[in-house]
Amino acid sequence: xxxxVESGGGLVQPxxxxxxxxxxxxxxxxxxxxxxxxxxxxxxLEWVGRSRSEVNSYATIYAESVKGxxxxxxxxxxxxAYLQMNRLKTEDSAVYYCSSWVNEVFDSWGQxxxxxxxx
Amino acid sequence: xxxxxxxxxxLSASVGDRVTITCRASQGIRNxxxxxxxxxxxxxxxxxxxxxxxxxxxxxxxxxxxxxxEFTLTISTLQPEDIGTYYCLHHDxxxxxxxxxxxxxxxx
Numbered sequence: 001x002x003x004x005v006e007s008g009g010g011l012v013q014p015x016x017x018x019x020x021x022x023x024x025x026x027x028x029x030x031x032x033x034x035x036x037x038x039x040x041x042x043x044x045l046e047w048v049g050r051s052r053s054e055v056n057s058y059a060t061i062y063a064e065s066v067k068g069x070x071x072x073x074x075x076x077x078x079x080x081a082y083l084q085m086n087r088l089k090t091e092d093s094a095v096y097y098c099s100s101w102v103n104e105v106f107d108s109w110g111q112x113x114x115x116x117x118x119x
Numbered sequence: 120x121x122x123x124x125x126x127x128x129x130l131s132a133s134v135g136d137r138v139t140i141t142c143r144a145s146q147g148i149r150n151x152x153x154x155x156x157x158x159x160x161x162x163x164x165x166x167x168x169x170x171x172x173x174x175x176x177x178x179x180x181x182x183x184x185x186x187x188x189e190f191t192l193t194i195s196t197l198q199p200e201d202i203g204t205y206y207c208l209h210h211d212x213x214x215x216x217x218x219x220x221x222x223x224x225x226x227x
Contacts, residue, residue, distance in 0.1 A: 035216070044204075044206065044218060044219075044220050044221040045155075045157070045163065045206055045208075045218040045221070046218065047215065047216040047217065047218060050216070061213070061214065061215065063215065064120070097162055099162075101210075103168070104151075104153065104168045104169055104210065105153060105165045105168045105174060106153075106155070106163065106165060106208075107165065109162035109163065109164075110162065111162060112162060
């Protein structure tokens with residue numbers, strides 16, 4: 001059974017940093033692109049960024065709203081992806097999901113981890 | 120950047136009704152469009168990809184159509200379990216992924 005489990009969310013002050021993890025079981029992420037998607041409370045889905053697979057050199061791209069502040073990385077040996085979030089703003093408060101992109105589809109999702117940026 | 124405009128933002132329909140949701144792209148996107156359903160408190164689930172291909176396990180009452188700039192998701196006969204919010208998603212492998220604003224579907 002495929003499972004993605006996000007962790008690392010919590011309360012952080014504006015300007016602070018947080019690192020989210022996406023631990024995957026049921027398939028090896030080395031061959032997959034992993035994305036992060038967020039959803040502010042009561043709002044729609046917002047794509048955050050993605051890391052491509054090893055064969056695609058782990059290429060990353062990001063939404064304009066997070067570019068230069070967020071970094072996606074991965075440790076394929078641990079079957080885990082990460083989202084490092086720096087210089088956090090109140091508008092970054094959201095539930096953060098990781099998802100695998102397979103054959104033009106967000107195929108599997110985690111349950112989400114909540115990030116609250118507040119003083 | 121390509122913008123995705125979804126309409127309506129919400130709708131209320133009766134069980135058995137035919138429901139249509141539209142997604143318009145600010146420029147042509149071929150068939151690089153998917154549809155997702157999200158139920159309250161849950162992660163989204165894929166319904167349709169490549170504009171018209173039904174994802175594995177999705178009931179056949181869901182269908183997608185369109186190409187270029189205008190796309191539709193149709194639920195042929197609305198069921199109580201279909202309540203939730205529906206999103207279109209455009210993907211550009213080298214640039215970005217963009218969701219529509221969402222359409223909340225309720226039962227009348």
